[in-house]
Amino acid sequence: MGIADIALGAAPIAGGALLGVAAGSLRGPDVRGAIKSDLELLDKIPDENVELRAALRRSIEERIADLIAATEKTRELREIATSYKGNWRDIVVFVCAVLFTIVWWNVPHSRSNWLVTFVFLIVLSGVVALYASRGVIRALSSIRHRHDEQPTSTG
Numbered sequence: 050m051g052i053a054d055i056a057l058g059a060a061p062i063a064g065g066a067l068l069g070v071a072a073g074s075l076r077g078p079d080v081r082g083a084i085k086s087d088l089e090l091l092d093k094i095p096d097e098n099v100e101l102r103a104a105l106r107r108s109i110e111e112r113i114a115d116l117i118a119a120t121e122k123t124r125e126l127r128e129i130a131t132s133y134k135g136n137w138r139d140i141v142v143f144v145c146a147v148l149f150t151i152v153w154w155n156v157p158h159s160r161s162n163w164l165v166t167f168v169f170l171i172v173l174s175g176v177v178a179l180y181a182s183r184g185v186i187r188a189l190s191s192i193r194h195r196h197d198e199q200p201t202s203t204g
Contacts, residue, residue: 062165062166062169080112080115080116080119081116083112084109084112084113084116087105087108087109087112088109090105091105091106091109139177139180139181139184140181140184140185142177142181143174143177143178143180143181146170146173146174146177147174149170150167150170150171150174153166153167153170154167
């Protein structure tokens with residue numbers, strides 16, 4: 050197996066990683082910059098043009114309200130993500146990763162991307178196992194703490 054075969058075999062994994070990087074670097078529109086430019090534009094509109102100034106002011110206020118709402122929504126999503134403790138879905142993802150690794154083992158080893166994909170699946174299964182075990186450990190410790198907090202009866 051040559052370097053070209055390894056590179057060709059790694060192409061799907063590298064493509065997925067590049068897609069993830071590209072998705073992570075996408076930015077939305079610069080709302081703050083648009084508000085700033087609209088405020089500058091508002092200063093340039095003559096005071097006599099009351100109707101246009103009022104319309105632009107309403108537009109600016111709506112953008113500011115949308116910006117505040119988006120900030121609050123982002124904060125809520127961040128709190129939900131950081132409070133995540135793990136649950137049964139983590140275990141299902143782990144089982145699926147292991148099963149897919151087993152299925153891949155039965156694919157003909159002569160394929161050019163077999164080794165690269167197999168190593169990737171083993172690493173992925175390990176990462177998912179760590180994540181799932183963290184949730185299981187937290188669940189077991191919370192059960193243990195609840196059991197320890199229960200009053201004991203003396204006979």
